[in-house]
Amino acid sequence: MLDNLLLLVQAPVLNIQLLLDGLLIGAIFAMAAYGLALVWGVMNVKNLAQGDFVIMGGYVAYVFTKMDLHPIYALPVAFVVMFAFGWLVYVTIIRRVIDKELFTSLLATFGLAILLQQAMNLIFGSDVQTAESGFDTRFLFGGMVSIAEIKFVALVLAVSLSACVVIFMKRSRMGQAIRATAQDARAARVLGINTDRVYAFTFSLNCAICGAAGVLIAMIWVIQPYFGVVYSIRSFVIVTIAGLGNLFAVIVTALGLGAAEQFSAFIFGAEFQVASVVCLLIGVLIWRQIQQARKRQVVE
Amino acid sequence: MKTLMRHLLGALLGIGAFGLLVAGAAQAKVEGDTITLGSAISLTGKYSTNGVHAKNGYEIAVKRINETGGVKVGGKSYKLKVVYYDDESTPARGAQLAERLIKQDGVKFMLGPYSSGLTKAVAPVTDKYKIPMVEAEGASRSLFTQGYKYLFAVLSTSEQYLASSIALAAEIAKKNGKKPSDVKVAMAFENDPFSLDVRAGVIDDINKYGMKIVVDDKLPRDLSDMSATLTKVRALKPDLLVVSGHSKGAATAARQIKEMKIDVPMIALTHCESAKVVDKFGPSVNGFLCPTQWAETLSYSDDFFGSAADYDKLFKATYPGYKNVPYQSAQASAAVMVWKDAFERANSFDTEKLRDTLADTNMKTFYGGIKFSEAGNNTAKPMVLRQIQDGKFNVVAPSEWASHSVDWPRKAQ
Numbered sequence: 001m002l003d004n005l006l007l008l009v010q011a012p013v014l015n016i017q018l019l020l021d022g023l024l025i026g027a028i029f030a031m032a033a034y035g036l037a038l039v040w041g042v043m044n045v046k047n048l049a050q051g052d053f054v055i056m057g058g059y060v061a062y063v064f065t066k067m068d069l070h071p072i073y074a075l076p077v078a079f080v081v082m083f084a085f086g087w088l089v090y091v092t093i094i095r096r097v098i099d100k101e102l103f104t105s106l107l108a109t110f111g112l113a114i115l116l117q118q119a120m121n122l123i124f125g126s127d128v129q130t131a132e133s134g135f136d137t138r139f140l141f142g143g144m145v146s147i148a149e150i151k152f153v154a155l156v157l158a159v160s161l162s163a164c165v166v167i168f169m170k171r172s173r174m175g176q177a178i179r180a181t182a183q184d185a186r187a188a189r190v191l192g193i194n195t196d197r198v199y200a201f202t203f204s205l206n207c208a209i210c211g212a213a214g215v216l217i218a219m220i221w222v223i224q225p226y227f228g229v230v231y232s233i234r235s236f237v238i239v240t241i242a243g244l245g246n247l248f249a250v251i252v253t254a255l256g257l258g259a260a261e262q263f264s265a266f267i268f269g270a271e272f273q274v275a276s277v278v279c280l281l282i283g284v285l286i287w288r289q290i291q292q293a294r295k296r297q298v299v300e
Numbered sequence: 301m302k303t304l305m306r307h308l309l310g311a312l313l314g315i316g317a318f319g320l321l322v323a324g325a326a327q328a329k330v331e332g333d334t335i336t337l338g339s340a341i342s343l344t345g346k347y348s349t350n351g352v353h354a355k356n357g358y359e360i361a362v363k364r365i366n367e368t369g370g371v372k373v374g375g376k377s378y379k380l381k382v383v384y385y386d387d388e389s390t391p392a393r394g395a396q397l398a399e400r401l402i403k404q405d406g407v408k409f410m411l412g413p414y415s416s417g418l419t420k421a422v423a424p425v426t427d428k429y430k431i432p433m434v435e436a437e438g439a440s441r442s443l444f445t446q447g448y449k450y451l452f453a454v455l456s457t458s459e460q461y462l463a464s465s466i467a468l469a470a471e472i473a474k475k476n477g478k479k480p481s482d483v484k485v486a487m488a489f490e491n492d493p494f495s496l497d498v499r500a501g502v503i504d505d506i507n508k509y510g511m512k513i514v515v516d517d518k519l520p521r522d523l524s525d526m527s528a529t530l531t532k533v534r535a536l537k538p539d540l541l542v543v544s545g546h547s548k549g550a551a552t553a554a555r556q557i558k559e560m561k562i563d564v565p566m567i568a569l570t571h572c573e574s575a576k577v578v579d580k581f582g583p584s585v586n587g588f589l590c591p592t593q594w595a596e597t598l599s600y601s602d603d604f605f606g607s608a609a610d611y612d613k614l615f616k617a618t619y620p621g622y623k624n625v626p627y628q629s630a631q632a633s634a635a636v637m638v639w640k641d642a643f644e645r646a647n648s649f650d651t652e653k654l655r656d657t658l659a660d661t662n663m664k665t666f667y668g669g670i671k672f673s674e675a676g677n678n679t680a681k682p683m684v685l686r687q688i689q690d691g692k693f694n695v696v697a698p699s700e701w702a703s704h705s706v707d708w709p710r711k712a713q
Contacts, residue, residue: 021528127575128548137559230524270528271491273520275520
């Protein structure tokens with residue numbers, strides 16, 4: 001561990017590599033996490049199948065490469081396909097659990113996650129798959145820092161998609177309706193908003209964002225029917241730290257976590273890459289508890 | 301009335317259970333001219349791909365044996381048959397099904413499941429009932445330290461998987477006028493029983509040569525990113541990089557080594573074949589060293605399947621879907637051959653006698669030599685190391701079986 005730290009001090013350029021890698025992948029986590037925050041905040045459904053939606057998007061990209069098409073074109077297709085799939089899931093499952101207690105929605109989405117995993121396993125098999133982008137790698141600082149162009153492309157796509165979503169939420173009728181429903185569903189209904197449609201749209205939008213994230217993940221990493229859980233966990237960690245309904249906080253947290261992961265993997269070894277994220281979560285929760293305790297005292 | 305019903309029901313159940321017992325005893329596993337073997341194997345779930353490879357391996361051997369005169373015991377010729385159950389790739393289910401095979405179906409001769417994890421679940425059951433099991437797909441070293449008496453494995457154990465790459469690195473260092481102890485090794489192993497066994501074997505050999513370990517990372521099971529590890533590798537410039545983490549580890553490593561253009565003269569990793577790295581990553585994986593239990597180019601042979609190449613041909617003709625014959629299938633076939641050999645030498649169906657006969661196995665097959673140690677693992681067959689050269693897998697070590705010389709440093713594009 002000390003050797004690794006020393007290495008970072010001796011060759012500071014390595015810090016840049018780790019930071020870049022972390023930020024680039026953090027941008028993709030941000031997408032899945034934002035979708036989760038949306039559904040959580042608007043509908044109060046904690047979606048445990050989040051990661052499996054991501055992997056489904058990844059398989060869309062995989063199917064594209066199988067058909068000899070560039071996987072980047074799969075991005076809009078995955079967005080649309082997953083939007084439709086989200087609507088279907090909402091109508092068949094989510095609508096029935098939305099006003100039930102927390103445990104019901106957790107169980108329902110957990111069941112959905114298992115179903116999706118097995119379905120993907122039956123369709124695509126249990127082999128690990130990738131979608132090759134064929135992009136090159138660029139070197140900076142005399143070959144010490146490498147950036148895969150695909151990661152950069154993914155960053156640009158992730159940022160522009162997020163920007164679109166933000167503008168949509170701020171400007172469009174549906175976006176305003178979603179925000180109104182999130183604030184107070186009953187009042188929204190009284191004012192003539194069809195909250196059932198808002199819920200359906202929100203859930204579908206989440207699926208679509210996840211699908212797009214999945215396409216990028218298939219091009220950067222590898223996918224397999226059972227890999228969804230990693231993305232579910234990361235989304236939950238990010239949303240728990242950042243809080244609901246604040247896209248900016250979600251993005252900053254996701255980027256920070258991405259970088260934290262890379263540094264801890266470098267310093268403590270890869271076995272602590274995911275563990276460090278969870279430790280960070282615990283730290284944040286304790287800190288928040290203390291803060292709130294102080295607030296309660298003030299109120300008293 | 302209610303009590304009467306209950307009594308009736310009880311009686312019916314009793315009769316049913318008795319019937320099952322009688323039926324079980326009646327079918328006890330050599331019936332007429334058929335010997336029945338049993339196996340719980342992963343036909344669905346995450347091991348299904350390899351589970352099916354193994355099953356096909358069992359089936360082709362059974363078919364071949366039945367076509368060529370069957371198994372001769374006591375002057376009579378018997379046919380082989382295998383009863384399969386799907387263990388859904390879960391150890392608990394595997395153990396249950398082993399009980400069912402032995403207790404309900406009366407199977408007395410077992411073939412193994414797929415993967416070390418499943419074998420670990422099944423072996424205690426077969427050992428408890430003193431039913432011999434010849435397994436072909438569980439390589440973990442820890443299977444052979446439990447004192448199981450009825451477990452026999454035809455494959456090489458996991459600590460041998462990458463150890464040969466260390467010997468090869470030492471050989472190359474000497475050739476280049478360096479000392480083996482100057483060799484720097486970077487290691488990345490998944491944190492699971494199998495990969496840690498592989499790591500243990502590598503570390504033993506590293507210590508033997510006094511080499512230096514510069515990176516020693518353990519990849520979590522649910523991680524598909526090793527760029528931090530590779531950043532370290534690039535900074536520390538090792539002479540050899542070894543990676544093991546099943547298909548996912550191989551695919552992740554190949555992808556990120558390509559992406560980050562990691563320039564290490566020697567890279568060795570397990571599961572190149574099952575991760576299909578050549579199809580996925582093309583010329584960037586040239587020069588990777590990949591261990592394998594078996595290759596169709598090896599000069600092993602027997603008078604049953606012929607040479608390894610003959611087996612390859614027969615397998616592809618029988619199962620046209622295969623472009624390459626996975627070693628998982630070859631070793632499964634070898635396990636069935638071991639059973640045939642044991643039946644004929646024991647000249648009996650007594651499980652105790654068969655166990656002792658199995659322990660004395662010493663045969664040459666298309667899959668390699670088979671001779672069991674006291675612990676039940678096969679000591680007569682080495683792991684071979686293949687290098688990806690222009691997209692082809694060529695055997696480069698150990699030198700006794702090598703068909704090509706090793707490319708050093710690796711030439712990747």
